[in-house]
Amino acid sequence: MSLFQLAWQNFVQHARRYSALIFSLSFTVFVYFNFENIRYSSALGGLDAVNLERIATLLNVVKVVLVCFMISFIWYASNVFLKNQKKEIGIYVFLGLTNTRIGMLYAIENLLVGLVSIVAGIVLGTLFSYLFTMVFVRMSALGVAPQFSISVQAIAQTALLFSLIYGLVTLKGMWEIRRSTVLHLISAARQNEKVARRSGFLLAKALLGCATLGIGYAFAIKDGGMDVLANAMIATVCVIVGTYWLFGGFLPFLFQCLQKNKRFLYGGRRVLWINNLVFRMKQNYRSYAMVCILLICAVTALGCGFTLNNRIQAMREYSMQYDYQLISASPNQQEHFDALFQDVVDRSTLQIGQSEEQLFIPYSNLADFDIPKPEPDQCVKLAKKMMLSLYTDPSRFSTTLDGKPLECVGEVRRAVAGFMQDKMEVPIYVIDDALFNATFPEEQRLSLYNYKLADSHPDYAQTLQDDPWVEGVYIADKNAQSDEWLSTIFTFCVFLFLVFLIAACSILFIKQYNDSFEDIAPYAILQKLGVDRNVLKRSIAKECSLQFGLDFVIMSLSSFFSLLALSKIAGDPMEVVFFVSNAIILVFIVLCDLLCIRFVQQNVLS
Template sequence: MNFRQFAFNNVTRNARTYLAYFLSSAFSVMIFFSFAVTLFHPNLSVVAEGSTMGLTMQTAEIIIFCFSFLFILYSVNSFLKVRMKEFGMLMVLGMSKKQFNRLIFLENMMIGSCSIVAGIIIGLVFSKFFLLIGEKILSVNHFNFYFPVKAIILTIVGFFILFMIISALTPILIRSTKIIELLKRGKEPNREIKFSWLLSVLGFVCLIGGYGLALSFGGANTFLNDLAENLGNPMLVITIIVSIGTYFFFSQLSILMIDLFKKKQSFYMKKTNMLWISDLAYRIRDNARMLFIVTILSAIAFTAISSLYILSQNVKSQTTKVFPYHFTYIATSKDRQEGTHIKALERQLNKHHFSYKKHVTHFIKQEINGSFYFVMSESDYNKNAHILHRKTIHLGKTEAYLIPNYPNVSVDKNPFLSQKTVSLNKGHLKLSVIDRAEGNILPSGLGNTIIVNDKIMNSITPIDDKMTYYGYQVKNWEKTYPIAQYLQKKFERNSTAPSFYYFASSDLYHAEKLTKNLMLYIGFFIGVIFFIAAASFLYFRLYTDLNKEQEKYYNLSKVGLSEKEMKKTSTIQIAILLFAPFVLAAIHTMFALGVLESMMGTSLRTEVCSVLAIFTVIEVIFFIVIRSRYVHHLKQYINR
């Protein structure tokens, strides 16, 4: 038997140990390859080449590759720990460092090569599914299956280099460990469990404080919100505080909670509770850092996918806020084609059988301290407010009502909205501001608007003649993008001066929908990798401790522990280790998305619950599979 055969036999003999490492590697290859299949699709290359879409997808592919490197490196490190005793025996029998490094290198390259092949084959099997998702999300027609030569070459070359680097780095992870430590690995006695009341309280305070800051984000003049802003970037402050709280939750607070359970004798001494509670304390203490990483990774995955899903689902409502009317045409006194353009717009809507309602309003332009504002009468505003389902107003002769340029603008951060009086007619007319609107009435980007009493409106001298505002409400306006594009070209070709303004909601909707869907598509791949990585870290740790657990339950079975009690005890431990990070990450996500909810000014509970429900189903399935395999290995060892 030569050295290569020896390495091959080591892999086959330790198939159970290396199976999860192989599967995690194959999964990383499959995700990278599936994304590359979309990236190199012939029907997308024309759109993506040199464009923002293309650069974004290429960047995402690099991110997936980099995270795959870290994920696989962690995976191999976790499973090498299971073989520490075996490595120690090989060194005692005379294996040199050079031979040891070569053995690890060959084993890793064998598994890596197989995972590359398996990942590509699985990716090819599911490529049609991912292409269908890409066709739907990216709005690219004819996203048919093709044989992805470029994707295959990129995946093979990229991951072959990746596995070579990992295979070269892996021996370094073991080289510094002494032989005697390798032989004793897994037999160290459990140290006394200690926790700090101070750090436990600090962890609890950090979690509650971080959640409080998230709830108050965007609120006006609240103590917590002001505190976060004074410290710097509020979101960064919240993230740091919650991260600190999460670490101390697992390393200190959870140990404290278990200690309190122990003191409740009626519960602690009941049946097998003493067994799983006392053992759980050691497992959480030994895995606190891993549980912290899993929680953070899961929270990132949940928050990223939920946020991107929410943004993609709310494009329509956000577009309506930016452009209150679906088609807007504003004519100035210099517009000589007003009638022609209006007829062309209506002709196109009628031609394509879109029903619409037309609303005409007049307003004027004023200059205040070097800035331009639009002034509209109270009666004209109330007509639009009634149409757009806004509240109507009643103004006195000396009163004004302010409307922002953009929706959901904070009064404290907008000088226009924060002023208490406004001056018109070059300062000769001063009006008191009685209130402010939350949403714009004119298209965003055009300018801030001041509403005044009808009699005051007639006394104001405009910079130009009155401007005419044509607003069209169109049924199924999302489908008017071809009309919007046609009118944009026609109006640009026929206009030689900025004598009019033209806006179409479908223009913004189409651009934003494509951008948000692209982000969702990318975020889906990256988020899934993060979530699977988080779940895999727990799986790795469980199987790293499997030999130790087998010995423990084997000895307990000799003194009367039944198979049913063994199943119950191990199931409770696995459930807590799997679901504690998941539940905490879900809570983090809900508070984090509460910030997004306050920024968008709309309820996002349905979208958040939908995403978390999907992840919950996946987590439950993962738990059932892991629990079944874990208990099977324990039973097999006990009944040997």
């Protein structure tokens, strides 16, 4: 029998074991291919060149994230399967095969898995490419008709990239097999991975992990200016390291204590799943930490999507809040301008004072908006159109008026003065009415007249240009499409959320399902000894559920602070995003847990 025939036979026999890995890899290929297809095909042919170019730039950013994720995920999944294959591979030594030929056998079998994953992912991506594009267009509200288009370049690049990543991982596995001894190959799949550390050391490591997480949370919500990015980087590193230390210290410490507590251990027949978790603790806590970090990334990605989507809608309000905005040096022309317009839906007038290249508006002019009311020595800044703000401390916008210091007590990141608020090159502040009246006499003020008209209003451009009372005019362009590409950011973030979520659940599923093959013989012995089958089922369910539930609890805490940090940067509340994202993750985790329990029980107790 040739090496290829033997590898094919192994692949067919282990098809059930490989199914979870192939599904996960195929899903990754599916998503990456569809993003590539949108980039290189004519699926979005209805958009103008500027929007297409900017969407292509965003796609490149998303592709970089996906590539980094694919490398780490494939590396982890392949290592898990290699560990469990080593015992079987080691048997081939007794059949006369050298380590080199065994490595070749492993490579062929591994490449078959990769080939099936590539073909399945691209075929499914091709079949569902139109649906993917339609969902992408609908979620992004691009206003174009999606077209069915398949790019050969997208197929080639997806296959080439995945083959390269998977090929490198396979070469690493071959090298590891060639350097392994027969004893290592035989025993690798069932090595005792108990974390052999004293309780004091583990407790100290757990406390250090908690302290590091606390530092990360503190930096995440810390107010700042240009150092916000540095704070975010420190917070990210601290959360990753703290999560790893927490799982690496707290879990071994907890289960060692439970093992020593015989009353707990033997009560409710917990001895089976507790000892199983302790036996594999070294590999388990690393998997828990990786899954927890992936889930935090998923929630953060979704939070970024909602945050940026809210900011995009707020940015559009600047230009669409009013149809016409008129600047006049005369404060008493309200009736004159009212007579020019028909079908007026909304109108307002703002008094504006200018001092030292700054504009000031009295609070009473904007009292209908949800704006903090400033005291005589305070001000509120009206922000311009922006995606995110690096300045999360309002006091940094404090200013002076006629030499008198004004403390900034808030920043309004939405349109309250329309397009003029965004296009005025000087900062705009809302101040107390008494301070405004005392500082700016009536003859030194400008008046901003704002009009929102019905959709079918006439064109007043020429009339306003010829009006002697008009110093400047802004007319909203409702047909402007230059920023349509911004809407795709939310869609990209949602897709990344799903990719990270499915990857996290897949890692836990693959790990537990793959480990179950080691438990077939021990559970068979327990059944022969008379242990009730329902007891074994409950033991498996508790072991699986604990692993999924533990990650969800730690993830929820960390994601709360990550969304709180986003809320401070974007100026939008994130409570809804927190509950929605955690609810979605909980549903996924419960479904995956139930599926994992069913598959493991069938595999172990069949």
